[in-house]
Amino acid sequence: MPKHLGSSGPSHRPKGGREGPREGTVKFRTSFSNTIYDVLCAKGWEETDSEHDWDVHWAEREWVFEVFDQMHLEPHQRLNHFRNAKEICRKDLLIKNLKKRKRQLEKEGSYEEATQYDFFPVTFNLPREYALFVEEFKRQGGLWIMKPIGSAQGKGIFLFSKLSEISEWRTDYRYRPGNNKQEKEADAYVVQRYINNPYLVGGKKFDLRLYVVVTSFSPLNVWIYRTGFARFTNTRYNDDVSDITNSFMHLTNVAIQKTADDYDKRTGGKWDLRRLKLHMVSQFGTETTDAVFWEMQMIIIRSLLSVSSVMINDKHCFELYGYDIMIDDTLKPWLIEVNASPSLSASTQEDYVMKCEMLNDVLDIVDCEGKLKGDEEHVGGFDLVYENGFVDMDPKHRGWSSYLGSGIDRGPKKAGGKGRRQQQQQGQVPPEGGGGEMGEKPRLAALDTYSKFLQTAAKGLK
Amino acid sequence: MDQSAPHHPPHPSNPLNHHHTVTPSSALLSSLHLDPFLHLSLLHLKKNLIASSPTTPHTVESLKSAMLELGLTPKIRNLAYSLSCSERDRKSTPEILQVEQARDDWRQSIYDELLSVCSERGVSIVGPDTQQNKKIRYIFDSEDLFDAIKRIPCSSNLNASLCHNYGLIKLRLSTPDHSVLRTKFSELHPCNRHYGVDEIMTGSSKFIQHRQEVGVKVLQESYVPISRQYARYGIPASLRPEIYRVCLNLPRTFGAKEGEYYKSLREKARAIKYNVVDELFEMDSQTIISNSMSFFPFVENITNVVLAFSRDSWVAQNSTYAAHESIKYEMSDGTNVSIPSSGVQPFKGFVNYIAPLSLVYEDEERIYFTFRGMYSRLWCKLNVISSDSGALIHLCKTFEDLLLAWDPALFMHLLSVNVDPLSIAFSWIHLAFTNVLETEQLLLLWDRLVGYDDLLLLPVLSAAIFTFRSETLMCTSSAQEVKDILDNNSGRRIKVIPLLQAALFRECFK
Numbered sequence: 001m002p003k004h005l006g007s008s009g010p011s012h013r014p015k016g017g018r019e020g021p022r023e024g025t026v027k028f029r030t031s032f033s034n035t036i037y038d039v040l041c042a043k044g045w046e047e048t049d050s051e052h053d054w055d056v057h058w059a060e061r062e063w064v065f066e067v068f069d070q071m072h073l074e075p076h077q078r079l080n081h082f083r084n085a086k087e088i089c090r091k092d093l094l095i096k097n098l099k100k101r102k103r104q105l106e107k108e109g110s111y112e113e114a115t116q117y118d119f120f121p122v123t124f125n126l127p128r129e130y131a132l133f134v135e136e137f138k139r140q141g142g143l144w145i146m147k148p149i150g151s152a153q154g155k156g157i158f159l160f161s162k163l164s165e166i167s168e169w170r171t172d173y174r175y176r177p178g179n180n181k182q183e184k185e186a187d188a189y190v191v192q193r194y195i196n197n198p199y200l201v202g203g204k205k206f207d208l209r210l211y212v213v214v215t216s217f218s219p220l221n222v223w224i225y226r227t228g229f230a231r232f233t234n235t236r237y238n239d240d241v242s243d244i245t246n247s248f249m250h251l252t253n254v255a256i257q258k259t260a261d262d263y264d265k266r267t268g269g270k271w272d273l274r275r276l277k278l279h280m281v282s283q284f285g286t287e288t289t290d291a292v293f294w295e296m297q298m299i300i301i302r303s304l305l306s307v308s309s310v311m312i313n314d315k316h317c318f319e320l321y322g323y324d325i326m327i328d329d330t331l332k333p334w335l336i337e338v339n340a341s342p343s344l345s346a347s348t349q350e351d352y353v354m355k356c357e358m359l360n361d362v363l364d365i366v367d368c369e370g371k372l373k374g375d376e377e378h379v380g381g382f383d384l385v386y387e388n389g390f391v392d393m394d395p396k397h398r399g400w401s402s403y404l405g406s407g408i409d410r411g412p413k414k415a416g417g418k419g420r421r422q423q424q425q426q427g428q429v430p431p432e433g434g435g436g437e438m439g440e441k442p443r444l445a446a447l448d449t450y451s452k453f454l455q456t457a458a459k460g461l462k
Numbered sequence: 463m464d465q466s467a468p469h470h471p472p473h474p475s476n477p478l479n480h481h482h483t484v485t486p487s488s489a490l491l492s493s494l495h496l497d498p499f500l501h502l503s504l505l506h507l508k509k510n511l512i513a514s515s516p517t518t519p520h521t522v523e524s525l526k527s528a529m530l531e532l533g534l535t536p537k538i539r540n541l542a543y544s545l546s547c548s549e550r551d552r553k554s555t556p557e558i559l560q561v562e563q564a565r566d567d568w569r570q571s572i573y574d575e576l577l578s579v580c581s582e583r584g585v586s587i588v589g590p591d592t593q594q595n596k597k598i599r600y601i602f603d604s605e606d607l608f609d610a611i612k613r614i615p616c617s618s619n620l621n622a623s624l625c626h627n628y629g630l631i632k633l634r635l636s637t638p639d640h641s642v643l644r645t646k647f648s649e650l651h652p653c654n655r656h657y658g659v660d661e662i663m664t665g666s667s668k669f670i671q672h673r674q675e676v677g678v679k680v681l682q683e684s685y686v687p688i689s690r691q692y693a694r695y696g697i698p699a700s701l702r703p704e705i706y707r708v709c710l711n712l713p714r715t716f717g718a719k720e721g722e723y724y725k726s727l728r729e730k731a732r733a734i735k736y737n738v739v740d741e742l743f744e745m746d747s748q749t750i751i752s753n754s755m756s757f758f759p760f761v762e763n764i765t766n767v768v769l770a771f772s773r774d775s776w777v778a779q780n781s782t783y784a785a786h787e788s789i790k791y792e793m794s795d796g797t798n799v800s801i802p803s804s805g806v807q808p809f810k811g812f813v814n815y816i817a818p819l820s821l822v823y824e825d826e827e828r829i830y831f832t833f834r835g836m837y838s839r840l841w842c843k844l845n846v847i848s849s850d851s852g853a854l855i856h857l858c859k860t861f862e863d864l865l866l867a868w869d870p871a872l873f874m875h876l877l878s879v880n881v882d883p884l885s886i887a888f889s890w891i892h893l894a895f896t897n898v899l900e901t902e903q904l905l906l907l908w909d910r911l912v913g914y915d916d917l918l919l920l921p922v923l924s925a926a927i928f929t930f931r932s933e934t935l936m937c938t939s940s941a942q943e944v945k946d947i948l949d950n951n952s953g954r955r956i957k958v959i960p961l962l963q964a965a966l967f968r969e970c971f972k
Contacts (some may be wrong), residue, residue, distance in 0.1 A: 202759030202820070232759055275756060278902060282699040283824050350755065399667045 026368045030058040035344045035352060039359040055368050061085070061341055073316045078366050082217070082319050083312045085340040088303065089321075091149050091190040092125040094338060101306035117306075119299045120335050122193040133191055137163060143194040159194060195334055199327040201271075201279065206232040207336060208273070210323040210404070212300055213362055217311040219388035222304055223365055224297060225358055226381045226403050230271040270351065277405030286399070288331065294401040296325055296333045301386050303335060318366050320359075357381065357410070381408040503534050536684040537713070543686050544711045547915075558633065558849045560614050565847035568610045569787045572807050575601040576738065576789065585737040587801050588791055598741055603810035604889045610847060611855055628873060629862030630884045635849060637860040640867065643922060644966055647914070649694040650959070651967050657696020658906040658959030670698065677701040684714045693913030696906055696959070702822050703832075709912045710835030716828050724827040727770035736772070736801050742808035743768045750813055756901050760820035767816055767830050772802035774834065781805070781838040783853065785845035806837070806845075811889075814896035815841050818904055836912070843917060844892055852917060854892065861887050861921035868965075869929045875936055881944045887924040894920060898953035907958045923958065926965035 026045040030037060036058050040047070048054050052071075056078040064081040073079070087093050098120055105114035124133040126146075137144070146166065148156040160166055198205045211225035280289040300323055322342025326334050344359070346352035361380030364372075377384045377391055383403045384391050397403060511528055529535050557565075577587070579601060585591050616632035638646070650656070660669045673695070680692045681704050689708040697705050704714050731740070747765040751757050757764070771777065778784065778800070786807040788800035806812075816833050823829045843853045850856065865883055866873050876883050890898055894917075895907060910919055928935070931947055938944050 202761070202763055204759050206759075269758065271756075271759070278699065279821055282702060282822055285700040399670065 026055045027053065028056045028058065029054040031060060031063075032058060032344065035346055035355045036359050039356050039363065042356075043360070043363065056080075056363070056366065075315070076368075077316055078318060078368060079314075079316050080318060080320065081340060082214075082314060082317045084310070085319055087310050088307045088338045089340040091123075091147055091337060092188060094303070094307075095120065095123045095125065095190065097306045097310065098303065101302075116298070117302060119295075119302070119333065121195060124191050126189045126191055134163070140193075143196045145192050145194040147190050147192065149188045149190060195326055195328050197329045199329050199331060201230075201232070201276070204232050206230045206271070208276075208296070208323075208325045208327070208333075209342070210273070210296065210300065210325060211342065211358055212304075212321045212323055213318060213365055213382060214304060214321065215318045215365065216315070217304075217308045217313045220304060220308045220386055221384070221388070222301060222386040223379070223382040224300060224385045224402075224404065225361070226273075226383065226406050226408050227354070228273040228404075230273065230276045232269040232271065270347075272350075272354075273405045274407055284331070290399075290401050292327065292331050292333060293404040297385060297402040297404055299323075299325060299333060299335050301390075303338065304386075318362075320362055357408075380410070503537070507534065540684070540686045540708075540711050561633070561847060561849040561855070564610060564614045568607075568847050571610075572602060572786050573789065576807060580738050583738060586791075587737055587739070587789055588734060588793070588799070589737065591735070591737050598738065598745065600742060600745075600810040601807065604892045607809075607845070607847075607854075607892060608885070608888045611858065614847075614855070628866060628877065629859065630882050631855060631859040631862060633849060633855065633859065635851075635856050635859050637856065637863045638918065639863075640966075643918070646916075646918070647922075647962075647966055649691075650910070650962055652963045654695060656959050656963075657698065657909070658903070658957070659963070661696075661698075674698055674701070677705065681705065681708065681714055684708050686711050690913045690915060693909045695913075697909045699822075699905075702905065702909070703828065706822070706832050706912055707835075709915070710832060710839065712831055712835055716831070720831055721827050724770060724830050727773045727830075728766060730773040730803075731766075731769040734799075739772065739802055739808055740769060743772060743812070746808060746810060747813045750811065751817060754817065757817045757820055760817070763820060763826040763829065764813055764816050767826050767833060768813055770830055771834065771837075772804050772806070772808075775800070775803040777834060777838060778803065778805035781842040783842045783846035783848060783850075785842050806842075811893055811897070814893050818896060818901055818908065821901055822905065836908075839915065840911060840917060841894065844894065857891055857917055857921045858884055858888065860918065861891065861924050864921060864925040865928055868925060869932055872928065872932050872935060875938075876944060879938060879941055879944060881941045883928060886945070886948050887921070887928070890924050890927075891917075891920045895923065895953075898950050899956060899958065900954050903956060903958045910962075919962065922965060923962060926961045927953075927956065929965065930961060 026043070027048045027050075028040045028045045029048055029050065030040065040056075040058070045056075055076060058080045061081055064079070064083065068079070068081075068083060087097055098117060102114050102117040105111075105117070122136060124130070124136070126133065141161070143159060143161050145157060145159050208228060208230050210228040213223040213225075215221045215223070277289060277293065280292065303323075319340060320342065322339035324336040324339070326336055328334065344355060346355055358381060361382050365379050365382060372379070377394070385402070393401070393403070397406065400406065507525075507528055511524070526535075529538070579599065580587050583591075583597060612630050614631075614633060616634065652659075655669050657673065660666055661673075677692060677698060678701070680688055681701065683689075686708060689705050693705055693709055707716075708714050744765055747761060747768055751761040751764050778788070784805050786805060788802060788805050788807075791799050791801055793799055815837065816829065819829045819833055819836075823832065843850075844857075846853055847855065862884055873883060894911070895904055899907065907919065907923065911917060927948070934947055935944060938947065
């Protein structure tokens with residue numbers, strides 16, 4: 001059983017909700033038109049275009065960069081980004097912060113904890129650390145992945161195993177003079193050792209997307225969503241170096257998978273995290289699986305701890321992060337990257353439902369209406385995992401070290417709101433009734449739900 | 463086999479002790495003769511004994527210990543058990559004439575369909591496929607089988623009033639009633655702790671730990687009846703791979719010989735293609751598995767398994783029933799082949815029997831042998847037209863009789879809106895609920911099917927689902943409404959074990 005790092009600290013959340021119950025309808029502002037928009041509407045909240053008169057703004061990051069610094073926010077207003085989330089989302093800054101934390105722990109004498117910060121593959125920022133990279137490359141060789149710092153959806157990423165393969169890139173880079181600071185940053189890359197021994201399911205590689213909400217960085221408050229996705233490639237994995245140009249096999253971003261010839265619209269190549277956990281239990285047993293999921297949770301906490309000191313904390317801000325994690329064939333999880341604007345579009349019906357439920361829970365955590373008491377440890381599918389210290393696990397989940405991958409207990413529920421029909425009309429979501437041949441994700445019933453079920457069963461049998 | 467073959471004394475709880483009619487020892491010994499594995503093992507044993515002490519005479523004790531060392535004891539024990547079971551289960555009543563006729567017709571119609579698809583394509587069943595036309599269609603599905611069964615008339619020489627008119631199965635088959643079921647499935651009583659119920663209650667960690675410990679001990683025994691008994695209470699996910707194997711009379715751990723055998727089947731599939739047959743299996747796998755939320759990563763594995771299965775003559779020789787007929791074909795070199803060797807023709811939905819195992823086993827080889835075992839013992843009974851107790855028709859009639867007994871008002875109401883309950887439940891039974899339940903629940907159900915080595919829980923569960931939804935169903939006024947309430951998607955929320963318990967032991971819940 002993995003060790004815990006200490007127990008929960010005193011709660012810093014004000015009792016009785018943030019500011020008490022709201023007067024009137026909550027007003028929201030957003031430029032998104034997909035799941036988050038549907039969820040905000042489904043809550044019965046009012047949309048507004050106003051610059052200042054809103055209660056919650058689900059903004060794009062560009063807005064935060066451009067406008068936030070000039071704005072003054074009222075105490076009750078909530079914004080979905082922290083000012084400098086780039087500290088965790090930009091690949092080069094994340095690495096810098098992780099390395100810094102590791103050094104800090106070593107300086108403090110916490111050697112054991114410092115060694116735990118080995119969950120990111122060897123990475124170098126380019127072009128600054130190019131010489132260091134070459135030294136490592138000459139020593140170890142292997143397969144490396146080049147990622148542009150500002151990229152999303154897999155754009156501009158490529159694999160290489162020979163220095164000659166990147167000499168072209170180097171030349172390109174040199175000839176791109178960047179007087180504009182932003183342009184120069186956009187050309188910067190990280191180069192990372194590629195994980196060439198992924199844990200495969202059905203011979204296929206996958207990576208994991210986990211959802212995390214941070215409501216405060218100091219003190220650090222972290223909510224982790226129980227479920228998430230395992231995103232599969234469609235072709236069987238082959239670690240033959242000659243195959244590295246086959247983007248589809250190696251890169252699992254859904255955007256890239258969608259262009260593969262045999263990409264299947266229906267499934268979207270994703271597994272619910274719970275489905276993966278069950279599969280791993282039958283392959284490796286409960287203890288091993290528990291350890292893997294615990295490790296993933298610790299990656300989330302440790303990465304957030306690494307940036308908590310540099311993040312500009314702001315009581316108005318909260319943020320939803322999409323964590324990308326990969327598991328190798330020794331069942332060690334690796335942190336690939338953190339997204340501050342995880343994709344909110346849905347590729348299938350199930351995806352849509354999952355994202356809506358999750359976003360609804362996020363808004364419940366943010367609690368614009370002051371409905372929360374302030375001592376909750378579970379909101380919807382989110383669990384409060386860290387509140388200035390680790391939060392003790394619910395005794396009901398005895399046997400597991402984390403909630404990740406557990407079932408979410410929601411009562412009978414209708415999915416989506418009027419927005420979903422709009423989506424159907426636009427052809428984005430398949431119409432109802434397209435259920436698969438096999439069942440959907442399972443949900444564990446809590447004790448009271450189970451006995452209610454039994455009572456209904458008995459009643460039905462006269 | 464010579465006279466020095468060791469006579470293995472019966473295990474104390476061996477069912478052999480309970481049999482009176484069959485004399486096991488003589489029948490067994492002669493069967494043991496024929497088992498090639500056993501013959502080889504005994505030769506090996508003899509060699510070992512002679513090598514270890516060439517001069518001293520061998521006692522029963524030394525033979526027993528030598529057998530234990532070689533790991534023969536569990537294998538012989540299981541072999542003895544399974545032989546005694548097959549003795550006990552051997553059919554004693556002849557087939558009803560109408561059913562026999564229907565079976566022959568059904569097999570013939572499949573045969574004809576297959577050949578007609580071949581000629582539509584312009585190819586022969588084996589041989590080069592040079593045709594551009596890739597048009598292909600399924601040769602049959604659940605509905606067709608259902609139609610074939612519905613058509614079977616009641617025996618004409620019986621008084622018509624004795625055949626109840628309400629169900630679709632007109633045959634007069636005796637089906638188990640409620641009290642018989644309660645006795646047969648007494649382990650399911652709610653006083654017992656079960657996987658599917660107790661592992662999610664508070665205080666479950668002790669139960670889970672206990673089940674795990676018992677399971678490990680059961681596996682050490684590796685004795686078929688004990689493993690089956692264990693399975694009846696549900697199996698923890700980590701033990702399921704091995705427990706299933708033992709219950710199906712396979713060695714507990716996967717062996718090199720099995721790996722080689724599977725490889726040879728894959729080779730056969732690569733070497734000679736069956737036109738149409740292979741394509742139908744592949745199409746089945748592609749459409750169903752690729753579109754499945756749970757199984758899409760395993761589409762290649764499952765396709766390989768089903769193609770290997772079609773090349774395995776073991777299936778034809780060892781299945782309890784021969785569901786379909788193979789096409790006999792003379793190859794260019796004069797050899798005769800059966801297509802497919804397994805004797806199981808492709809139909810829409812066949813891969814459903816394989817898919818759930820992809821979440822139990824890691825590799826396709828391992829999936830293969832468990833699937834093959836399950837097919838030869840269980841699924842073949844769901845695909846044969848026979849009036850035998852435990853086979854498809856009997857299961858369908860059991861469903862109808864149970865529903866009629868449990869909720870006659872509902873049954874009549876459904877008839878009044880032109881819905882025969884069996885028309886909805888048929889595919890549930892035929893495909894062993896693979897198209898209804900979500901996987902975790904499905905495997906909990908299969909644990910019991912494997913544990914009881916019996917399919918009777920399929921009609922019981924079907925009837926239980928109907929009665930569970932009785933209130934809503936009584937309010938329907940059209941066939942479409944009934945179908946909507948009972949459509950396969952609604953099965954996703956079903957918790958199998960509580961439902962079975964409520965159905966069988968309802969007085970506990972009053």
